[in-house]
Amino acid sequence: MRSEGRGRPRLEQSRRPGKTAREEILDAAAELFTNQGYASTSTRAIADAVGVRQASLYHHFATKDDILDALLAGTVDAPLKLAGELLLETGPAAPRLHVLIVSDVTQLCGSRWNLGALYLLPELRVDRFEQFRLRRAVLRDHYGNLARQVIAECDGPPDADDLPFRLVESAINRRSDDNGCPPEQPWMIADGALRILGWDRDFALMRQGTSTRLQIEPVNVSA
Amino acid sequence: MRSEGRGRPRLEQSRRPGKTAREEILDAAAELFTNQGYASTSTRAIADAVGVRQASLYHHFATKDDILDALLAGTVDAPLKLAGELLLETGPAAPRLHVLIVSDVTQLCGSRWNLGALYLLPELRVDRFEQFRLRRAVLRDHYGNLARQVIAECDGPPDADDLPFRLVESAINRRSDDNGCPPEQPWMIADGALRILGWDRDFALMRQGTSTRLQIEPVNVSA
Known part of the structure:
Protein backbone atom coordinates (compact mmCIF):
# COMPACT_ATOMS: atom_id res chain seq x y z
CA MET A 1 0.00 0.00 0.00
CA ARG A 2 1.23 3.46 -0.80
CA SER A 3 1.44 5.96 1.98
CA GLU A 4 -0.20 9.25 1.10
CA GLY A 5 -0.46 11.16 4.37
CA ARG A 6 -0.22 14.93 4.33
CA GLY A 7 3.32 16.16 3.89
CA ARG A 8 4.67 12.76 2.93
CA PRO A 9 6.37 12.56 -0.43
CA ARG A 10 4.16 10.92 -3.05
CA LEU A 11 5.52 7.60 -4.22
CA GLU A 12 3.91 7.85 -7.62
CA GLN A 13 4.91 10.27 -10.36
CA SER A 14 2.55 13.20 -10.50
CA ARG A 15 0.20 12.91 -13.49
CA ARG A 16 -1.30 16.39 -13.31
CA PRO A 17 -0.30 20.03 -13.36
CA GLY A 18 0.05 21.50 -9.88
CA LYS A 19 2.96 21.58 -7.51
CA THR A 20 1.09 20.24 -4.53
CA ALA A 21 -1.36 17.41 -3.90
CA ARG A 22 -4.00 20.08 -3.21
CA GLU A 23 -3.55 21.59 -6.66
CA GLU A 24 -3.69 18.18 -8.29
CA ILE A 25 -6.92 17.38 -6.50
CA LEU A 26 -8.42 20.68 -7.67
CA ASP A 27 -7.34 20.01 -11.24
CA ALA A 28 -8.76 16.48 -11.29
CA ALA A 29 -12.00 17.63 -9.69
CA ALA A 30 -12.37 20.48 -12.20
CA GLU A 31 -11.94 18.04 -15.06
CA LEU A 32 -14.53 15.63 -13.67
CA PHE A 33 -17.04 18.32 -12.64
CA THR A 34 -16.95 19.96 -16.08
CA ASN A 35 -16.88 16.72 -18.10
CA GLN A 36 -19.12 14.39 -16.13
CA GLY A 37 -21.16 16.74 -13.98
CA TYR A 38 -20.93 17.74 -10.35
CA ALA A 39 -23.59 15.42 -8.93
CA SER A 40 -22.21 12.46 -10.88
CA THR A 41 -18.66 12.86 -9.58
CA SER A 42 -17.74 11.13 -6.31
CA THR A 43 -14.79 12.04 -4.11
CA ARG A 44 -13.65 8.49 -4.78
CA ALA A 45 -13.48 9.22 -8.51
CA ILE A 46 -11.49 12.39 -7.79
CA ALA A 47 -9.02 10.49 -5.59
CA ASP A 48 -8.65 7.84 -8.30
CA ALA A 49 -8.00 10.47 -10.96
CA VAL A 50 -5.22 12.00 -8.84
CA GLY A 51 -3.82 8.64 -7.85
CA VAL A 52 -4.24 9.07 -4.09
CA ARG A 53 -6.39 7.29 -1.57
CA GLN A 54 -9.70 8.85 -0.55
CA ALA A 55 -8.39 9.32 3.00
CA SER A 56 -5.59 11.52 1.64
CA LEU A 57 -8.09 13.62 -0.26
CA TYR A 58 -9.95 14.24 3.00
CA HIS A 59 -6.78 15.69 4.53
CA HIS A 60 -7.13 18.53 2.04
CA PHE A 61 -10.89 18.86 1.60
CA ALA A 62 -13.51 17.67 4.06
CA THR A 63 -16.29 17.47 1.45
CA LYS A 64 -16.88 17.60 -2.29
CA MET B 1 -53.93 0.69 -5.86
CA ARG B 2 -54.74 3.39 -8.36
CA SER B 3 -54.83 2.45 -12.01
CA GLU B 4 -52.81 4.86 -14.15
CA GLY B 5 -52.54 3.15 -17.55
CA ARG B 6 -52.33 5.28 -20.67
CA GLY B 7 -55.66 6.74 -21.65
CA ARG B 8 -57.32 5.81 -18.38
CA PRO B 9 -58.84 8.68 -16.45
CA ARG B 10 -56.69 9.72 -13.50
CA LEU B 11 -58.31 9.03 -10.16
CA GLU B 12 -56.52 11.81 -8.41
CA GLN B 13 -57.09 15.51 -8.96
CA SER B 14 -54.42 17.01 -11.16
CA ARG B 15 -51.98 19.12 -9.14
CA ARG B 16 -50.11 20.70 -12.02
CA PRO B 17 -50.68 22.84 -15.09
CA GLY B 18 -51.03 20.79 -18.27
CA LYS B 19 -54.05 19.17 -19.80
CA THR B 20 -52.53 15.75 -20.22
CA ALA B 21 -50.46 13.42 -18.06
CA ARG B 22 -47.59 13.97 -20.48
CA GLU B 23 -47.65 17.73 -19.88
CA GLU B 24 -47.82 17.23 -16.13
CA ILE B 25 -44.80 14.93 -16.25
CA LEU B 26 -42.87 17.52 -18.26
CA ASP B 27 -43.80 20.25 -15.81
CA ALA B 28 -42.79 18.22 -12.76
CA ALA B 29 -39.54 17.15 -14.39
CA ALA B 30 -38.70 20.73 -15.36
CA GLU B 31 -39.22 21.85 -11.78
CA LEU B 32 -37.01 19.09 -10.38
CA PHE B 33 -34.28 19.40 -13.02
CA THR B 34 -33.98 23.16 -12.52
CA ASN B 35 -34.30 23.11 -8.71
CA GLN B 36 -32.47 19.93 -7.70
CA GLY B 37 -30.31 19.20 -10.70
CA TYR B 38 -30.63 16.74 -13.55
CA ALA B 39 -28.36 13.98 -12.24
CA SER B 40 -29.93 14.18 -8.79
CA THR B 41 -33.49 13.72 -10.06
CA SER B 42 -34.81 10.16 -10.45
CA THR B 43 -37.76 9.15 -12.61
CA ARG B 44 -39.25 7.92 -9.36
CA ALA B 45 -39.10 11.45 -7.93
CA ILE B 46 -40.77 12.79 -11.07
CA ALA B 47 -43.56 10.21 -10.87
CA ASP B 48 -44.06 11.07 -7.19
CA ALA B 49 -44.23 14.78 -7.98
CA VAL B 50 -46.95 14.18 -10.59
CA GLY B 51 -48.79 11.69 -8.41
CA VAL B 52 -48.56 8.74 -10.79
CA ARG B 53 -46.77 5.41 -10.57
CA GLN B 54 -43.38 5.05 -12.22
CA ALA B 55 -44.84 2.48 -14.65
CA SER B 56 -47.29 5.13 -15.91
CA LEU B 57 -44.47 7.56 -16.47
CA TYR B 58 -42.74 4.97 -18.65
CA HIS B 59 -45.81 4.85 -20.91
CA HIS B 60 -44.98 8.41 -21.89
CA PHE B 61 -41.18 8.54 -21.69
CA ALA B 62 -38.87 5.53 -21.87
CA THR B 63 -35.99 7.29 -20.10
CA LYS B 64 -35.16 10.40 -18.12
Whole structure:
Protein backbone atom coordinates (compact mmCIF):
# COMPACT_ATOMS: atom_id res chain seq x y z
CA MET A 1 0.00 0.00 0.00
CA ARG A 2 1.23 3.46 -0.80
CA SER A 3 1.44 5.96 1.98
CA GLU A 4 -0.20 9.25 1.10
CA GLY A 5 -0.46 11.16 4.37
CA ARG A 6 -0.22 14.93 4.33
CA GLY A 7 3.32 16.16 3.89
CA ARG A 8 4.67 12.76 2.93
CA PRO A 9 6.37 12.56 -0.43
CA ARG A 10 4.16 10.92 -3.05
CA LEU A 11 5.52 7.60 -4.22
CA GLU A 12 3.91 7.85 -7.62
CA GLN A 13 4.91 10.27 -10.36
CA SER A 14 2.55 13.20 -10.50
CA ARG A 15 0.20 12.91 -13.49
CA ARG A 16 -1.30 16.39 -13.31
CA PRO A 17 -0.30 20.03 -13.36
CA GLY A 18 0.05 21.50 -9.88
CA LYS A 19 2.96 21.58 -7.51
CA THR A 20 1.09 20.24 -4.53
CA ALA A 21 -1.36 17.41 -3.90
CA ARG A 22 -4.00 20.08 -3.21
CA GLU A 23 -3.55 21.59 -6.66
CA GLU A 24 -3.69 18.18 -8.29
CA ILE A 25 -6.92 17.38 -6.50
CA LEU A 26 -8.42 20.68 -7.67
CA ASP A 27 -7.34 20.01 -11.24
CA ALA A 28 -8.76 16.48 -11.29
CA ALA A 29 -12.00 17.63 -9.69
CA ALA A 30 -12.37 20.48 -12.20
CA GLU A 31 -11.94 18.04 -15.06
CA LEU A 32 -14.53 15.63 -13.67
CA PHE A 33 -17.04 18.32 -12.64
CA THR A 34 -16.95 19.96 -16.08
CA ASN A 35 -16.88 16.72 -18.10
CA GLN A 36 -19.12 14.39 -16.13
CA GLY A 37 -21.16 16.74 -13.98
CA TYR A 38 -20.93 17.74 -10.35
CA ALA A 39 -23.59 15.42 -8.93
CA SER A 40 -22.21 12.46 -10.88
CA THR A 41 -18.66 12.86 -9.58
CA SER A 42 -17.74 11.13 -6.31
CA THR A 43 -14.79 12.04 -4.11
CA ARG A 44 -13.65 8.49 -4.78
CA ALA A 45 -13.48 9.22 -8.51
CA ILE A 46 -11.49 12.39 -7.79
CA ALA A 47 -9.02 10.49 -5.59
CA ASP A 48 -8.65 7.84 -8.30
CA ALA A 49 -8.00 10.47 -10.96
CA VAL A 50 -5.22 12.00 -8.84
CA GLY A 51 -3.82 8.64 -7.85
CA VAL A 52 -4.24 9.07 -4.09
CA ARG A 53 -6.39 7.29 -1.57
CA GLN A 54 -9.70 8.85 -0.55
CA ALA A 55 -8.39 9.32 3.00
CA SER A 56 -5.59 11.52 1.64
CA LEU A 57 -8.09 13.62 -0.26
CA TYR A 58 -9.95 14.24 3.00
CA HIS A 59 -6.78 15.69 4.53
CA HIS A 60 -7.13 18.53 2.04
CA PHE A 61 -10.89 18.86 1.60
CA ALA A 62 -13.51 17.67 4.06
CA THR A 63 -16.29 17.47 1.45
CA LYS A 64 -16.88 17.60 -2.29
CA ASP A 65 -18.58 20.98 -1.78
CA ASP A 66 -15.32 22.32 -0.31
CA ILE A 67 -13.51 21.35 -3.50
CA LEU A 68 -16.13 23.04 -5.68
CA ASP A 69 -16.03 26.14 -3.50
CA ALA A 70 -12.25 26.43 -3.88
CA LEU A 71 -12.57 26.04 -7.66
CA LEU A 72 -15.33 28.64 -7.93
CA ALA A 73 -13.39 31.12 -5.80
CA GLY A 74 -10.56 30.83 -8.34
CA THR A 75 -12.86 32.15 -11.07
CA VAL A 76 -13.81 35.41 -9.30
CA ASP A 77 -10.81 36.27 -7.11
CA ALA A 78 -8.68 37.95 -9.79
CA PRO A 79 -11.43 40.00 -11.51
CA LEU A 80 -12.79 41.04 -8.11
CA LYS A 81 -9.39 42.35 -7.05
CA LEU A 82 -8.85 44.15 -10.35
CA ALA A 83 -12.36 45.66 -10.32
CA GLY A 84 -11.78 46.96 -6.80
CA GLU A 85 -8.57 48.68 -7.90
CA LEU A 86 -10.14 50.12 -11.05
CA LEU A 87 -13.07 51.57 -9.12
CA LEU A 88 -10.66 53.55 -6.96
CA GLU A 89 -9.01 55.18 -9.96
CA THR A 90 -10.14 58.46 -11.43
CA GLY A 91 -10.66 59.53 -15.02
CA PRO A 92 -13.17 58.24 -17.58
CA ALA A 93 -14.76 54.88 -16.81
CA ALA A 94 -14.73 53.45 -20.35
CA PRO A 95 -11.02 52.50 -20.41
CA ARG A 96 -11.29 51.00 -16.92
CA LEU A 97 -14.26 48.84 -17.90
CA HIS A 98 -12.42 47.82 -21.07
CA VAL A 99 -9.39 46.69 -19.02
CA LEU A 100 -11.56 44.73 -16.59
CA ILE A 101 -13.38 42.92 -19.38
CA VAL A 102 -10.30 42.00 -21.41
CA SER A 103 -8.63 40.66 -18.28
CA ASP A 104 -11.68 38.73 -17.06
CA VAL A 105 -12.58 37.18 -20.43
CA THR A 106 -8.94 36.25 -21.04
CA GLN A 107 -9.07 34.29 -17.81
CA LEU A 108 -12.49 32.73 -18.52
CA CYS A 109 -11.31 31.57 -21.96
CA GLY A 110 -7.81 30.54 -20.95
CA SER A 111 -8.26 28.66 -17.68
CA ARG A 112 -7.61 24.94 -17.90
CA TRP A 113 -11.26 23.97 -17.31
CA ASN A 114 -14.45 25.86 -18.12
CA LEU A 115 -15.57 26.16 -14.51
CA GLY A 116 -18.03 28.98 -15.19
CA ALA A 117 -20.25 26.30 -16.73
CA LEU A 118 -21.03 25.32 -13.14
CA TYR A 119 -22.43 28.75 -12.14
CA LEU A 120 -26.04 27.84 -12.90
CA LEU A 121 -26.06 24.53 -11.03
CA PRO A 122 -28.95 24.36 -8.56
CA GLU A 123 -26.48 22.70 -6.20
CA LEU A 124 -24.87 26.15 -5.71
CA ARG A 125 -28.00 27.57 -4.10
CA VAL A 126 -27.32 26.03 -0.69
CA ASP A 127 -25.80 28.00 2.21
CA ARG A 128 -22.41 26.38 1.74
CA PHE A 129 -21.87 28.51 -1.37
CA GLU A 130 -23.22 31.76 -0.01
CA GLN A 131 -19.74 33.28 0.18
CA PHE A 132 -19.10 32.49 -3.46
CA ARG A 133 -22.52 33.77 -4.56
CA LEU A 134 -21.89 36.95 -2.59
CA ARG A 135 -18.48 37.51 -4.16
CA ARG A 136 -19.86 36.97 -7.66
CA ALA A 137 -22.68 39.43 -6.81
CA VAL A 138 -20.08 42.01 -5.72
CA LEU A 139 -18.21 41.50 -8.99
CA ARG A 140 -21.47 41.99 -10.90
CA ASP A 141 -22.08 45.14 -8.89
CA HIS A 142 -18.62 46.48 -9.73
CA TYR A 143 -19.33 45.87 -13.41
CA GLY A 144 -22.66 47.66 -13.03
CA ASN A 145 -20.98 50.58 -11.27
CA LEU A 146 -18.43 51.10 -14.06
CA ALA A 147 -21.13 50.55 -16.69
CA ARG A 148 -23.35 53.26 -15.19
CA GLN A 149 -20.43 55.67 -15.26
CA VAL A 150 -19.84 54.92 -18.95
CA ILE A 151 -23.55 55.38 -19.68
CA ALA A 152 -23.45 58.76 -17.94
CA GLU A 153 -20.31 59.77 -19.87
CA CYS A 154 -21.87 58.85 -23.25
CA ASP A 155 -25.50 59.60 -22.59
CA GLY A 156 -26.13 55.92 -23.32
CA PRO A 157 -29.15 53.70 -22.58
CA PRO A 158 -29.71 53.74 -18.78
CA ASP A 159 -31.13 50.21 -18.57
CA ALA A 160 -28.11 48.54 -20.21
CA ASP A 161 -25.91 48.52 -17.10
CA ASP A 162 -26.19 44.78 -16.43
CA LEU A 163 -25.27 43.75 -19.97
CA PRO A 164 -21.44 44.06 -19.84
CA PHE A 165 -21.31 41.52 -16.99
CA ARG A 166 -23.60 39.23 -19.01
CA LEU A 167 -21.48 39.56 -22.14
CA VAL A 168 -18.37 38.68 -20.15
CA GLU A 169 -19.91 35.50 -18.77
CA SER A 170 -21.20 34.58 -22.23
CA ALA A 171 -17.59 33.59 -23.01
CA ILE A 172 -18.32 30.54 -20.85
CA ASN A 173 -21.13 29.52 -23.22
CA ARG A 174 -19.08 30.12 -26.33
CA ARG A 175 -16.23 28.10 -24.91
CA SER A 176 -18.61 25.27 -24.11
CA ASP A 177 -20.26 25.34 -27.56
CA ASP A 178 -17.05 25.59 -29.60
CA ASN A 179 -14.65 23.79 -27.31
CA GLY A 180 -12.72 27.03 -26.90
CA CYS A 181 -12.79 30.74 -27.67
CA PRO A 182 -11.07 32.51 -30.57
CA PRO A 183 -8.09 34.72 -29.54
CA GLU A 184 -10.07 37.90 -30.22
CA GLN A 185 -12.89 36.92 -27.81
CA PRO A 186 -11.77 39.21 -24.92
CA TRP A 187 -11.38 42.21 -27.25
CA MET A 188 -14.60 41.58 -29.14
CA ILE A 189 -16.52 41.41 -25.88
CA ALA A 190 -14.81 44.47 -24.37
CA ASP A 191 -15.56 46.56 -27.47
CA GLY A 192 -19.12 45.19 -27.63
CA ALA A 193 -19.75 46.08 -24.00
CA LEU A 194 -18.72 49.69 -24.65
CA ARG A 195 -20.89 49.91 -27.76
CA ILE A 196 -23.87 48.59 -25.80
CA LEU A 197 -23.40 51.44 -23.31
CA GLY A 198 -23.38 54.02 -26.09
CA TRP A 199 -19.59 54.49 -26.33
CA ASP A 200 -18.52 54.78 -29.94
CA ARG A 201 -15.13 56.42 -30.27
CA ASP A 202 -11.66 55.15 -31.22
CA PHE A 203 -11.63 51.42 -30.51
CA ALA A 204 -8.09 50.90 -31.85
CA LEU A 205 -6.76 53.43 -29.35
CA MET A 206 -8.82 51.86 -26.56
CA ARG A 207 -7.37 48.42 -27.34
CA GLN A 208 -3.86 49.83 -27.35
CA GLY A 209 -4.31 51.34 -23.91
CA THR A 210 -5.74 48.13 -22.46
CA SER A 211 -3.00 46.07 -24.06
CA THR A 212 -0.31 48.27 -22.53
CA ARG A 213 -1.85 48.21 -19.09
CA LEU A 214 -2.44 44.46 -18.95
CA GLN A 215 0.69 43.59 -20.90
CA ILE A 216 -1.42 41.32 -23.04
CA GLU A 217 -0.58 41.15 -26.70
CA PRO A 218 -3.04 43.34 -28.60
CA VAL A 219 -5.42 41.87 -31.14
CA ASN A 220 -5.98 44.27 -33.99
CA VAL A 221 -9.37 45.78 -34.58
CA SER A 222 -10.62 44.13 -37.73
CA ALA A 223 -13.07 46.91 -38.51
CA MET B 1 -53.93 0.69 -5.86
CA ARG B 2 -54.74 3.39 -8.36
CA SER B 3 -54.83 2.45 -12.01
CA GLU B 4 -52.81 4.86 -14.15
CA GLY B 5 -52.54 3.15 -17.55
CA ARG B 6 -52.33 5.28 -20.67
CA GLY B 7 -55.66 6.74 -21.65
CA ARG B 8 -57.32 5.81 -18.38
CA PRO B 9 -58.84 8.68 -16.45
CA ARG B 10 -56.69 9.72 -13.50
CA LEU B 11 -58.31 9.03 -10.16
CA GLU B 12 -56.52 11.81 -8.41
CA GLN B 13 -57.09 15.51 -8.96
CA SER B 14 -54.42 17.01 -11.16
CA ARG B 15 -51.98 19.12 -9.14
CA ARG B 16 -50.11 20.70 -12.02
CA PRO B 17 -50.68 22.84 -15.09
CA GLY B 18 -51.03 20.79 -18.27
CA LYS B 19 -54.05 19.17 -19.80
CA THR B 20 -52.53 15.75 -20.22
CA ALA B 21 -50.46 13.42 -18.06
CA ARG B 22 -47.59 13.97 -20.48
CA GLU B 23 -47.65 17.73 -19.88
CA GLU B 24 -47.82 17.23 -16.13
CA ILE B 25 -44.80 14.93 -16.25
CA LEU B 26 -42.87 17.52 -18.26
CA ASP B 27 -43.80 20.25 -15.81
CA ALA B 28 -42.79 18.22 -12.76
CA ALA B 29 -39.54 17.15 -14.39
CA ALA B 30 -38.70 20.73 -15.36
CA GLU B 31 -39.22 21.85 -11.78
CA LEU B 32 -37.01 19.09 -10.38
CA PHE B 33 -34.28 19.40 -13.02
CA THR B 34 -33.98 23.16 -12.52
CA ASN B 35 -34.30 23.11 -8.71
CA GLN B 36 -32.47 19.93 -7.70
CA GLY B 37 -30.31 19.20 -10.70
CA TYR B 38 -30.63 16.74 -13.55
CA ALA B 39 -28.36 13.98 -12.24
CA SER B 40 -29.93 14.18 -8.79
CA THR B 41 -33.49 13.72 -10.06
CA SER B 42 -34.81 10.16 -10.45
CA THR B 43 -37.76 9.15 -12.61
CA ARG B 44 -39.25 7.92 -9.36
CA ALA B 45 -39.10 11.45 -7.93
CA ILE B 46 -40.77 12.79 -11.07
CA ALA B 47 -43.56 10.21 -10.87
CA ASP B 48 -44.06 11.07 -7.19
CA ALA B 49 -44.23 14.78 -7.98
CA VAL B 50 -46.95 14.18 -10.59
CA GLY B 51 -48.79 11.69 -8.41
CA VAL B 52 -48.56 8.74 -10.79
CA ARG B 53 -46.77 5.41 -10.57
CA GLN B 54 -43.38 5.05 -12.22
CA ALA B 55 -44.84 2.48 -14.65
CA SER B 56 -47.29 5.13 -15.91
CA LEU B 57 -44.47 7.56 -16.47
CA TYR B 58 -42.74 4.97 -18.65
CA HIS B 59 -45.81 4.85 -20.91
CA HIS B 60 -44.98 8.41 -21.89
CA PHE B 61 -41.18 8.54 -21.69
CA ALA B 62 -38.87 5.53 -21.87
CA THR B 63 -35.99 7.29 -20.10
CA LYS B 64 -35.16 10.40 -18.12
CA ASP B 65 -33.12 11.61 -21.11
CA ASP B 66 -36.29 11.49 -23.23
CA ILE B 67 -37.99 13.81 -20.79
CA LEU B 68 -35.07 16.25 -20.84
CA ASP B 69 -34.95 16.13 -24.62
CA ALA B 70 -38.64 17.02 -24.90
CA LEU B 71 -38.14 19.92 -22.48
CA LEU B 72 -35.09 21.26 -24.32
CA ALA B 73 -36.86 21.05 -27.68
CA GLY B 74 -39.53 23.31 -26.22
CA THR B 75 -36.93 26.04 -25.67
CA VAL B 76 -35.73 26.23 -29.31
CA ASP B 77 -38.75 25.22 -31.42
CA ALA B 78 -40.50 28.59 -31.49
CA PRO B 79 -37.42 30.81 -32.08
CA LEU B 80 -36.16 28.38 -34.73
CA LYS B 81 -39.44 28.60 -36.62
CA LEU B 82 -39.57 32.40 -36.34
CA ALA B 83 -35.92 32.77 -37.38
CA GLY B 84 -36.55 30.60 -40.44
CA GLU B 85 -39.47 32.82 -41.46
CA LEU B 86 -37.57 36.06 -40.84
CA LEU B 87 -34.61 34.88 -42.92
CA LEU B 88 -36.91 34.42 -45.93
CA GLU B 89 -38.16 38.00 -45.72
CA THR B 90 -36.57 40.87 -47.58
CA GLY B 91 -35.71 44.39 -46.46
CA PRO B 92 -33.21 45.52 -43.83
CA ALA B 93 -32.06 42.88 -41.36
CA ALA B 94 -32.04 45.07 -38.23
CA PRO B 95 -35.83 45.03 -37.64
CA ARG B 96 -35.94 41.28 -38.29
CA LEU B 97 -33.20 40.59 -35.76
CA HIS B 98 -34.93 42.88 -33.27
CA VAL B 99 -38.19 40.93 -33.66
CA LEU B 100 -36.43 37.58 -33.22
CA ILE B 101 -34.65 38.73 -30.06
CA VAL B 102 -37.69 40.28 -28.37
CA SER B 103 -39.69 37.13 -29.08
CA ASP B 104 -36.95 34.73 -27.96
CA VAL B 105 -36.04 36.60 -24.77
CA THR B 106 -39.72 37.02 -23.88
CA GLN B 107 -40.01 33.24 -24.01
CA LEU B 108 -36.76 32.61 -22.09
CA CYS B 109 -37.85 34.98 -19.32
CA GLY B 110 -41.50 33.99 -19.23
CA SER B 111 -41.48 30.21 -19.42
CA ARG B 112 -42.55 28.44 -16.25
CA TRP B 113 -39.07 27.01 -15.53
CA ASN B 114 -35.64 28.34 -16.46
CA LEU B 115 -34.72 25.36 -18.63
CA GLY B 116 -31.92 27.16 -20.44
CA ALA B 117 -29.94 26.76 -17.21
CA LEU B 118 -29.48 23.14 -18.34
CA TYR B 119 -27.76 24.00 -21.65
CA LEU B 120 -24.24 23.73 -20.24
CA LEU B 121 -24.73 20.39 -18.50
CA PRO B 122 -22.04 17.90 -19.54
CA GLU B 123 -24.82 15.32 -19.62
CA LEU B 124 -26.06 16.96 -22.85
CA ARG B 125 -22.88 16.03 -24.73
CA VAL B 126 -23.94 12.44 -25.36
CA ASP B 127 -25.41 11.25 -28.70
CA ARG B 128 -28.92 11.17 -27.29
CA PHE B 129 -29.02 14.96 -27.38
CA GLU B 130 -27.39 15.42 -30.77
CA GLN B 131 -30.68 16.49 -32.36
CA PHE B 132 -31.17 19.18 -29.75
CA ARG B 133 -27.57 20.38 -30.00
CA LEU B 134 -27.94 20.54 -33.76
CA ARG B 135 -31.15 22.52 -33.59
CA ARG B 136 -29.65 24.99 -31.14
CA ALA B 137 -26.62 25.30 -33.45
CA VAL B 138 -28.96 26.07 -36.38
CA LEU B 139 -30.67 28.74 -34.28
CA ARG B 140 -27.27 30.23 -33.43
CA ASP B 141 -26.42 30.18 -37.12
CA HIS B 142 -29.64 32.00 -38.00
CA TYR B 143 -28.79 34.66 -35.42
CA GLY B 144 -25.30 34.93 -36.92
CA ASN B 145 -26.74 35.23 -40.42
CA LEU B 146 -29.03 38.12 -39.49
CA ALA B 147 -26.26 39.72 -37.42
CA ARG B 148 -23.83 39.67 -40.36
CA GLN B 149 -26.45 41.37 -42.52
CA VAL B 150 -26.90 44.11 -39.90
CA ILE B 151 -23.11 44.54 -39.66
CA ALA B 152 -22.95 44.93 -43.43
CA GLU B 153 -25.81 47.43 -43.41
CA CYS B 154 -24.18 49.57 -40.69
CA ASP B 155 -20.51 49.02 -41.44
CA GLY B 156 -20.27 47.57 -37.94
CA PRO B 157 -17.57 45.40 -36.31
CA PRO B 158 -17.25 42.20 -38.40
CA ASP B 159 -16.27 39.95 -35.49
CA ALA B 160 -19.35 40.76 -33.38
CA ASP B 161 -21.74 38.42 -35.21
CA ASP B 162 -21.93 35.80 -32.43
CA LEU B 163 -22.74 38.30 -29.69
CA PRO B 164 -26.50 38.80 -30.26
CA PHE B 165 -27.10 35.06 -29.71
CA ARG B 166 -24.97 35.25 -26.56
CA LEU B 167 -26.84 38.28 -25.25
CA VAL B 168 -30.15 36.51 -25.80
CA GLU B 169 -29.08 33.45 -23.81
CA SER B 170 -27.69 35.70 -21.05
CA ALA B 171 -31.33 36.24 -20.03
CA ILE B 172 -31.10 32.70 -18.62
CA ASN B 173 -28.28 33.79 -16.31
CA ARG B 174 -30.04 36.95 -15.24
CA ARG B 175 -33.20 35.01 -14.50
CA SER B 176 -31.20 32.53 -12.43
CA ASP B 177 -29.34 35.26 -10.49
CA ASP B 178 -32.35 37.47 -9.78
CA ASN B 179 -35.10 34.86 -9.69
CA GLY B 180 -36.66 36.49 -12.73
CA CYS B 181 -36.12 39.13 -15.40
CA PRO B 182 -37.44 42.70 -15.40
CA PRO B 183 -40.19 43.38 -17.99
CA GLU B 184 -37.84 45.43 -20.13
CA GLN B 185 -35.31 42.58 -20.47
CA PRO B 186 -36.33 41.53 -24.04
CA TRP B 187 -36.22 45.13 -25.27
CA MET B 188 -32.99 45.99 -23.52
CA ILE B 189 -31.30 42.97 -25.05
CA ALA B 190 -32.75 43.55 -28.53
CA ASP B 191 -31.57 47.18 -28.53
CA GLY B 192 -28.19 46.17 -27.07
CA ALA B 193 -27.68 43.55 -29.77
CA LEU B 194 -28.25 46.15 -32.49
CA ARG B 195 -25.88 48.62 -30.82
CA ILE B 196 -23.19 45.95 -30.62
CA LEU B 197 -23.48 45.45 -34.38
CA GLY B 198 -23.05 49.16 -35.02
CA TRP B 199 -26.74 50.05 -35.51
CA ASP B 200 -27.54 53.35 -33.84
CA ARG B 201 -30.69 54.90 -35.23
CA ASP B 202 -34.21 55.40 -33.87
CA PHE B 203 -34.71 52.78 -31.14
CA ALA B 204 -38.20 54.03 -30.20
CA LEU B 205 -39.38 53.46 -33.76
CA MET B 206 -37.71 50.07 -33.86
CA ARG B 207 -39.48 49.01 -30.66
CA GLN B 208 -42.80 50.20 -32.03
CA GLY B 209 -42.39 48.08 -35.17
CA THR B 210 -41.43 44.98 -33.19
CA SER B 211 -44.29 45.53 -30.76
CA THR B 212 -46.80 45.75 -33.61
CA ARG B 213 -45.48 42.66 -35.36
CA LEU B 214 -45.35 40.46 -32.26
CA GLN B 215 -48.44 41.96 -30.66
CA ILE B 216 -46.46 42.27 -27.47
CA GLU B 217 -47.07 45.33 -25.35
CA PRO B 218 -44.26 47.80 -25.98
CA VAL B 219 -41.91 48.87 -23.22
CA ASN B 220 -40.90 52.49 -23.62
CA VAL B 221 -37.35 53.41 -24.37
CA SER B 222 -36.05 54.98 -21.20
CA ALA B 223 -33.19 56.77 -22.96
